[in-house]
Amino acid sequence: MVFQADDYIPNISYDSVIFGFSGEKLKILILEYHNTGTFALPGGFIRKDEDLDRAVKRGLSERTGIDQIYLEQFHTFGALHRSNPAVMRRIFEGQGIVMKDHWIFDRFISVGYYALINYDTVSPKPDALSDSIGWYNFDSLPELMQDHNQIVEKALEHLRNHLDQKLLSFNLLPEFFTMKDLQQVYEAILGENQNRANFQRKMLGLGILERHEKLYSGGSHKAPFLYSFRKVKSDS
Amino acid sequence: MVFQADDYIPNISYDSVIFGFSGEKLKILILEYHNTGTFALPGGFIRKDEDLDRAVKRGLSERTGIDQIYLEQFHTFGALHRSNPAVMRRIFEGQGIVMKDHWIFDRFISVGYYALINYDTVSPKPDALSDSIGWYNFDSLPELMQDHNQIVEKALEHLRNHLDQKLLSFNLLPEFFTMKDLQQVYEAILGENQNRANFQRKMLGLGILERHEKLYSGGSHKAPFLYSFRKVKSDS
Numbered sequence: 001m002v003f004q005a006d007d008y009i010p011n012i013s014y015d016s017v018i019f020g021f022s023g024e025k026l027k028i029l030i031l032e033y034h035n036t037g038t039f040a041l042p043g044g045f046i047r048k049d050e051d052l053d054r055a056v057k058r059g060l061s062e063r064t065g066i067d068q069i070y071l072e073q074f075h076t077f078g079a080l081h082r083s084n085p086a087v088m089r090r091i092f093e094g095q096g097i098v099m100k101d102h103w104i105f106d107r108f109i110s111v112g113y114y115a116l117i118n119y120d121t122v123s124p125k126p127d128a129l130s131d132s133i134g135w136y137n138f139d140s141l142p143e144l145m146q147d148h149n150q151i152v153e154k155a156l157e158h159l160r161n162h163l164d165q166k167l168l169s170f171n172l173l174p175e176f177f178t179m180k181d182l183q184q185v186y187e188a189i190l191g192e193n194q195n196r197a198n199f200q201r202k203m204l205g206l207g208i209l210e211r212h213e214k215l216y217s218g219g220s221h222k223a224p225f226l227y228s229f230r231k232v233k234s235d236s
Numbered sequence: 237m238v239f240q241a242d243d244y245i246p247n248i249s250y251d252s253v254i255f256g257f258s259g260e261k262l263k264i265l266i267l268e269y270h271n272t273g274t275f276a277l278p279g280g281f282i283r284k285d286e287d288l289d290r291a292v293k294r295g296l297s298e299r300t301g302i303d304q305i306y307l308e309q310f311h312t313f314g315a316l317h318r319s320n321p322a323v324m325r326r327i328f329e330g331q332g333i334v335m336k337d338h339w340i341f342d343r344f345i346s347v348g349y350y351a352l353i354n355y356d357t358v359s360p361k362p363d364a365l366s367d368s369i370g371w372y373n374f375d376s377l378p379e380l381m382q383d384h385n386q387i388v389e390k391a392l393e394h395l396r397n398h399l400d401q402k403l404l405s406f407n408l409l410p411e412f413f414t415m416k417d418l419q420q421v422y423e424a425i426l427g428e429n430q431n432r433a434n435f436q437r438k439m440l441g442l443g444i445l446e447r448h449e450k451l452y453s454g455g456s457h458k459a460p461f462l463y464s465f466r467k468v469k470s471d472s
Contacts (some may be wrong), residue, residue: 004356009245009247009343009345010246010247011245011246011248012247012248014343025434043391046314048343050316051314051315051316052312052314052315052345053314053315054312073311073312074289075309076309076312077288078282078291078347079287079288079289080285080286080287080289099390107245107284109245109248109282109288111312111345115281121383149394161401165397197353
């Protein structure tokens with residue numbers, strides 16, 4: 001894979017933090033570059049002829065095989081020394097490519113995007129640059145290249161601060177779910193246990209849930225109610 | 237003023253939305269380019285040797301004379317056709333400069349920053365490129381160049397969604413203020429009247445206000461309480 005200078009905007013990249021959840025721990029999708037021991041967020045560059053948002057979707061699909069997910073921009077990282085040419089060289093050499101000069105060794109300002117998906121619903125595939133791709137628990141991430149660990153922290157901060165508003169955008173829960181399912185989402189993302197009664201009161205107060213007469217059929221004596229997200233009217 | 241290609245990162249700019257408030261309407265700081273009738277947000281470019289955040293502070297100071305304010309990044313605008321070379325040409329020609337090719341006519345991805353200040357405390361000065369600089373009411377903004385009107389909308393959306401958290405960061409109110417002063421800030425920014433009792437309850441519920449025994453000395457029979465923001469502990 002060679003990145004032709006004429007095809008891409010120089011000095012701008014994107015990095016994506018793909019959070020995965022499936023009823024238990026919060027995980028993050030990480031690539032490992034060939035023969036380098038270098039771990040990184042899936043990222044890439046913007047073609048001269050494409051929108052930034054479009055570039056991120058295309059790039060993520062090319063690098064991870066993951067498609068059709070809701071991505072949200074959260075912050076742009078522009079510190080002067082965030083890029084590390086030595087790391088980029090090592091990645092290329094891991095591919096057996098030795099280059100003296102390349103626009104990829106320049107300074108990059110990187111636009112951060114994140115997504116939150118149910119990781120049971122996707123099968124990420126590593127691209128040609130990578131040995132492996134996999135889900136890592138947030139609390140035991142490997143050391144990532146450049147400022148990628150900081151990018152993860154900032155993405156998580158954003159996700160935590162906006163979880164109430166974003167719940168509907170992320171296709172994280174099945175159509176019908178229990179209050180306990182929802183509580184597990186919050187506990188995994190906020191990283192702390194929630195008081196059951198307070199949590200239920202808060203969630204109902206948001207006005208985004210619909211309670212159904214149908215009960216969870218798990219055979220429990222006290223079958224819990226099922227909820228779904230209220231349909232949002234398109235004109236509101 | 238000539239922008240040397242060697243000094244700046246190509247294809248990346250910033251635009252800043254400076255909201256002003258002083259007890260009444262929400263205003264926005266707008267520049268008018270020489271002899272062109274072109275109105276714009278204060279924006280600029282990033283030097284190859286400076287942090288993005290630093291570039292925005294420097295550039296804003298150079299373009300408006302405004303310094304030492306709290307700026308916050310809110311969104312990066314990367315649509316393919318957001319830049320309009322014809323407008324940039326007109327701005328240069330307004331300066332009596334005719335150029336065939338220049339990196340400034342390329343496509344730009346722009347990082348948006350905003351600030352909220354008391355406009356009585358600053359004296360903006362137009363830079364060499366501009367005829368004038370001034371505060372415009374949000375509800376009667378002129379048509380701005382490129383996608384700057386959309387940038388303003390997005391900044392306002394961000395400000396409205398984060399006002400509770402950001403109140404302390406913006407030096408908008410004097411040390412001691414009344415609940416009515418605070419309500420005026422919210423009404424100007426949210427663009428709608430607030431119920432006095434509900435507003436007071438909500439504000440006190442945020443836990444960021446300290447009520448003082450000292451009363452407002454305006455001579456009214458029912459002197460209102462004065463409030464200040466609770467000091468935030470540096471270790472929290």
